[in-house]
Amino acid sequence: MYVDPSQLHQVILNLCTNAVHAISDLDHGLLRISVSTCAALAGKATGPGEVLLVTDPEDWSEENVCVCVEDNGCGMDSITLARLFEPFFTTKAVGEGTGLGMSVVHGILRDHQAAIRVTSKLGAGSSFSVILRPSESQCSDGLEADVVVEEMCDDGLLTRLKRETTILHVDDDELIGSMVERMLTKAGFPAHHYLHPKKALDDVCSGAIGYDLAILDYAMPELDGLSLAKELLRLHPGKPVVITTGFISDDLRKNAPTIGVSELIPKPNTGAQLLKTIERLALQLAQSRATGDSSQTVRVAESPPRAPCSANRVARFETAGGGVAKDQCTGRHQAR
Numbered sequence: 553m554y555v556d557p558s559q560l561h562q563v564i565l566n567l568c569t570n571a572v573h574a575i576s577d578l579d580h581g582l583l584r585i586s587v588s589t590c591a592a593l594a595g596k597a598t599g600p601g602e603v604l605l606v607t608d609p610e611d612w613s614e615e616n617v618c619v620c621v622e623d624n625g626c627g628m629d630s631i632t633l634a635r636l637f638e639p640f641f642t643t644k645a646v647g648e649g650t651g652l653g654m655s656v657v658h659g660i661l662r663d664h665q666a667a668i669r670v671t672s673k674l675g676a677g678s679s680f681s682v683i684l685r686p687s688e689s690q691c692s693d694g695l696e697a698d699v700v701v702e703e704m705c706d707d708g709l710l711t712r713l714k715r716e717t718t719i720l721h722v723d724d725d726e727l728i729g730s731m732v733e734r735m736l737t738k739a740g741f742p743a744h745h746y747l748h749p750k751k752a753l754d755d756v757c758s759g760a761i762g763y764d765l766a767i768l769d770y771a772m773p774e775l776d777g778l779s780l781a782k783e784l785l786r787l788h789p790g791k792p793v794v795i796t797t798g799f800i801s802d803d804l805r806k807n808a809p810t811i812g813v814s815e816l817i818p819k820p821n822t823g824a825q826l827l828k829t830i831e832r833l834a835l836q837l838a839q840s841r842a843t844g845d846s847s848q849t850v851r852v853a854e855s856p857p858r859a860p861c862s863a864n865r866v867a868r869f870e871t872a873g874g875g876v877a878k879d880q881c882t883g884r885h886q887a888r
Contacts, residue, residue, distance in 0.1 A: 555684065558738070559660045559824055560619075566653040567621040567680045574625025574678060582624040582677075590618040590683060603633055605658065606667040617684045624677040633672055656823065663824075710831070711740060717834040719743040720763035722752045722780065723796075724772045732767070735823050741830065749775040753783055763791065765833055767826070770797035770804065778807060785812045790840075792833045796826070 568583060575581025591614060628636070636654060661668055665685055672678035719741050723729045729745050736743045744761045746752035749772050755761045766784055770777035781793045792814040797804065800816050808816055815829060 555664055556660075556824060559663075562823060563657050563660050563682060564619065564621065566657050567682075570653060570680075571621055571623035571625065571678070574623050574627070576625075578625065582622075584620075584622045586620045586622075588618050588620070589615050590681075591615070601630070601633065601671055601673050603636055603670045604667065605661075605670075611685075613686050616686065619682045619684070620679060621682075622677065622679045627674045627676050627678055628672040629674045633670070636670060660824070713834055713838055714740040714831075715742070717741060717764045717830075717837065718762060719830065720746075720752065720756070720761070720766040720784075721768075722746045722749050722766070722772070722777075723769040724748070725769070728769075731823065732826070735827060736830075739827055739831075741834075749777075749780045753780060756784065756787060764837060765791060765830065766793045767830070768793060768795050770795050778804065778811070778813075781808075781813050782811045792837060794829060794833065 564585070568585070571583045572581075575583065657668065661682065667683040669681040669683065670678065671681075719736055721729065721732050721736070721743055722745075723732065724747050726747060729747060733743065733745045744752075744755075744763060746755075749768075753775065756763070766781070768777040768780055772780075777795045777797070781795060784791070784793055789812065793812070794815045794817060795804075795808060795813055796817045796819050798819045800818055804816065814833060817826060817829060
């Protein structure tokens with residue numbers, strides 16, 4: 553298979569996190585992870601209590617790889633199961649979940665032309681089966697897009713570029729902040745992480761921290777991302793600022809370029825998308841420093857990008873029991 557190991561790790565981590573929450577009230581909770589081969593997909597949910605999301609129903613091999621995460625926890629009723637991949641949907645208590653876990657899973661699987669089959673029954677646990685194509689069945693378009701930065705500089709230069717680019721990351725969601733912190737640390741970027749935008753601005757103003765590139769959430773209390781970006785760009789006009797948001801409104805599209813924001817990225821994203829943006833902007837920053845050119849052009853990432861191989865490849869959402877197939881090519885999703 554051609555897979556990104558860090559992204560596959562993120563998929564398994566998110567599924568296991570869901571399973572741990574499901575068994576948290578049990579005296580004898582069970583979480584099982586297994587790997588096997590499986591036959592070609594039928595393309596439809598086969599019975600009640602099942603959801604099947606296939607990024608592309610065509611070109612599946614007769615033998616594929618299946619990674620299964622199972623638990624004996626609380627399970628899901630039909631209503632929860634039907635909404636499993638809706639953006640920001642969660643049944644967890646406030647502060648315990650963002651509704652982004654399955655959205656990230658779906659985004660990664662779509663980029664790999666993969667599938668996921670979910671079976672669950674209230675009070676009887678859940679099973680999440682991730683089905684991955686063998687390498688000969690995968691298109692390379694989406695994977696090639698991930699190596700643009702690597703092709704522009706060798707491993708040594710990329711490593712040095714990361715080491716010399718300090719990231720300022722501000723997001724009031726602790727779970728997202730923790731995820732981005734782990735991602736940047738693993739990638740080799742030094743970073744400052746803040747939950748409170750005013751504290752981040754105070755530390756920048758006082759000189760307590762330095763940075764080269766800022767990644768800001770848009771919807772934050774005390775100070776929204778656009779206002780924080782405006783202050784940062786006033787202090788450091790040559791340092792790129794990226795804003796992430798669950799909804800890129802027309803006003804935001806209009807106002808972000810006027811103050812100098814480099815890029816708008818929709819939430820949820822796979823993490824890999826954010827990392828590639830950071831790498832690309834870090835490279836541009838290094839190039840502009842070398843040439844003395846600090847001009848910037850705002851980019852707005854599509855929300856979300858289409859499936860990588862063909863305009864005709866559409867992820868479809870099937871629910872057993874007479875549910876109507878729903879086009880999911882323009883949406884990302886979440887879990888219990």
